[in-house]
Amino acid sequence: xxxxxxxxxxxxxxxxxxxxxxxxxxxxxxxxxxxxxxxxxxxxxxxxxxxxxxxxxxxxxxxxxxxxxxxxxxxxxxxxxxxxxxxxxxxxxxxxxxxxxxxxxxxxxxxxxxxxxxxxxxxxxxxxxxxxxxxxxxxxxxxxxxxxxxxxxxxxxxxxxxx
Numbered sequence: 001x002x003x004x005x006x007x008x009x010x011x012x013x014x015x016x017x018x019x020x021x022x023x024x025x026x027x028x029x030x031x032x033x034x035x036x037x038x039x040x041x042x043x044x045x046x047x048x049x050x051x052x053x054x055x056x057x058x059x060x061x062x063x064x065x066x067x068x069x070x071x072x073x074x075x076x077x078x079x080x081x082x083x084x085x086x087x088x089x090x091x092x093x094x095x096x097x098x099x100x101x102x103x104x105x106x107x108x109x110x111x112x113x114x115x116x117x118x119x120x121x122x123x124x125x126x127x128x129x130x131x132x133x134x135x136x137x138x139x140x141x142x143x144x145x146x147x148x149x150x151x152x153x154x155x156x157x158x159x160x161x162x163x
Contacts, residue, residue, distance in 0.1 A: 050110025064142025
């Protein structure tokens with residue numbers, strides 16, 4: 001996996017979380033994973049197609065998701081509130097949107113699909129030849145996980161090789 005594809009997502013997540021949560025934050029664990037992703041709680045999945053293809057999963061355990069949604073709403077929310085899921089999807093949307101802007105400025109062309117709740121108990125797969133970068137953003141209200149599995153589209157690789 002190429003860092004030039006990943007770094008805009010790391011930067012975007014850092015900026016969105018710092019601005020939205022208004023609390024101290026640090027980059028925690030970082031690992032590569034070739035297995036299917038198993039969600040930790042409330043997770044949103046954003047798919048990309050085009051020059052870059054793959055997916056990003058933004059994942060918060062249930063308690064952290066509740067605290068984050070309450071912080072964004074400006075009020076304590078009940079555990080069953082639909083706004084919690086919507087907040088996680090919106091965070092994923094903001095991170096993807098900011099990263100896409102950076103990648104578009106670098107000349108990449110692709111489509112970002114709207115975030116959907118990742119509800120599978122069995123995990124999400126990237127493509128068969130794409131490993132995922134799993135990172136944790138540690139905040140004072142809980143950990144936020146981002147799982148990125150991206151690669152260049154085969155036609156993009158062929159075009160770049162021919163240029």
